[in-house]
Amino acid sequence: MQFHYIAADASNKTREGDKEGKSTEEILAFVFSQGWKPISIKPLKQVIMVKQGTLFERVTLQDKIFLFKYLSLMLKVGTDLFKAIDVLLEDTDKPLMRSLLLEIKTNLERGNSLYVSFENHPDIFSPIVVNLLKAAEASGNLEQSMEDISATYAKEAEVKGKIQSALIYPVLLLVVASGVVGLMVTFVLPKMSTMFEGSDAKIPLFSLIVIRVGQFLNANIVWIVPLMLVLIGGLAYFFIKVPAGQKALDTIMRKTPLVKTLLQKIALRRFASTFGSLLKAGIPFIQALEITADAVGEMEFRAAILRIARENIAKGTSVADAFRKETVFPKVVTNLISIGEKSGHVEEILGTLAKFYEDEIDSALKTLVAIFEPAMLLFIGFIVAGIAISVILPIYQLVNQYS
Known part of the structure; x- marks a missing residue:
């Protein structure tokens, strides 16, 4: 995971940069090892994007209907998004769908918005889906929006x-x-x-x-x-x-x-x-x-x-x-x-x-x-x-x- 650090050296000069690490403590240890005084350490919000499938592997219309219908249903019964994605990962056999779900989960864990993962795949998800999810996250109406997207795909x-x-x-x-x-x-x-x-x-x-x-x-x-x-x-x-x-x-x-x-x-x-x-x-x-x-x-x-x-x-x-x-x-x-x-x-x-x-x-x-x-x-x-x-x-x- 990438972190952005800001520190001051012995002459009080600002030192700033990005460094890969497993935790904030690891980056803190690095700063101290340089003889610097830490000012700020923040994790970077990286967007993870999976590779596309093979020529014969694709996300079908039925896959999209099931994905949004299932997520909408899970949110409706009070299940959080992370748990819903974990259950979907257990039930999904298609490699491309599993990769997509892992990408969504990883980006959410890194603090990115839900729509970002869908925006990464314009060949699979149209700008309509991306904008509906973006608006739903802003209004807090994600459950209904996902149900509407599923209904649109079904039609x-x-x-x-x-x-x-x-x-x-x-x-x-x-x-x-x-x-x-x-x-x-x-x-x-x-x-x-x-x-x-x-x-x-x-x-x-x-x-x-x-x-x-x-x-x-x-x-x-x-x-x-x-x-x-x-x-x-x-x-x-x-x-x-x-x-x-x-x-x-x-x-x-x-x-x-x-x-x-x-x-x-x-x-x-x-x-x-x-x-x-x-x-x-x-x-x-x-x-x-x-x-x-x-x-x-x-x-x-x-x-x-x-x-x-x-x-x-x-x-x-x-x-x-x-x-x-x-x-x-x-x-x-x-x-x-x-x-x-x-x-x-x-x-x-x-x-x-x-x-x-x-x-x-x-x-x-x-x-x-x-x-x-x-x-x-x-x-x-x-x-x-x-x-x-x-x-x-x-x-x-x-x-x-x-x-």
Whole structure:
């Protein structure tokens, strides 16, 4: 542990420095050994930060829900934070979670605030969580704040779960259909082509193209499959991890009608939920808006929220008028915020809006899947029909030739 000491030497000159030691007594002994007179010895508040996990190790959304829900529950029943973390350490098997809990405990023992450990990991915990914890520690409302954070994560997990559940069947259908078509083109057609090429029948151009593609795939399958996997992985990395790819994907999504509507509703739910939680925690209005801007996930909404905060409310414009200037916000949002501002219950209004958009997301997902599934079936049907025609036409000509 590091200590900062101030002492005076024999000529009454001040000596000051930092030294590692197990206790104040050890540093005191060092000062006396130098022939100095101690003036002050204080432990330094060092921030401990654990190393991140491996490529395949991460803190999941469920881990975060459990962490904050458990800590909130333990504080509610009167258990102190140190004891709660010790119990969690005994029950946790994941190395990264254990390291994170040890970091929190060590920083608390060194006199640092709770939020500091979470602030060290912006890739795991958003600024929203950090600011909620900071405000909760200042107000002494840590138990409720942790419960709110857990509830926010739970809602996020619920929305993600609904989206994933809605997409499982269409994606599975696409994968299976692609596999069947690939097998037909790569293995079935080349074998049938030997029958056509052994005859004098003239193969139609369309059938010839399909057969040649199948023969090419069959002859080069060894390197085509790895190449396709690398290409798919590269595109996934580009669109998910690379900023330019993220921007391109965002542009494509925002120009796709039904997907655009769904993304807007998800962004509005995040806005209402996040902004309401921050205001409830006592964070100033403009600061809460700036933090919320980074949480909505849509660049258009982010820019609008920052304009509301910095160019309108900061200059004296009323909250309702500031929101009305931004056309990205539907009238239901601006009208309810106006009512909340007049009644002094903006947080409650935002909670109602968050619940409203949760239901809207469900409705938008059902509509998207209802259109996506038949459209995909129709597309796959066209491909299968094309392959079937490419086989039937030469057979028909072959039959006519011999008859």
